[in-house]
Amino acid sequence: MTRDDANATTKRPAHALNRSHTELAIDPVCGQVVDPTTVTSHRRYKGTTYHFCCRGCQSAFDARPEAYHAGRGNTPFA
Numbered sequence: 001m002t003r004d005d006a007n008a009t010t011k012r013p014a015h016a017l018n019r020s021h022t023e024l025a026i027d028p029v030c031g032q033v034v035d036p037t038t039v040t041s042h043r044r045y046k047g048t049t050y051h052f053c054c055r056g057c058q059s060a061f062d063a064r065p066e067a068y069h070a071g072r073g074n075t076p077f078a
Ligand SMILES: [Zn+2]
Pocket: 027, 029, 030, 031, 032, 052, 053, 054, 057
């Protein structure tokens, strides 16, 4: 579970880490890694902000948000 930490401390210069590793998100529909600062499709659902690679994925999420929200595996149900 420390894979990213190990990678960051042993291989990545601090500036590279800051630039390329911290802001990425996963498109919950297609599973693609997306950069929230460059994609234009976003949706906030039950306290979590999701980012989508395209409008098509956002539309799919809108159709069944519960399915994708639950599928993340770390749903913070109280
Ligand atoms: Zn997508």
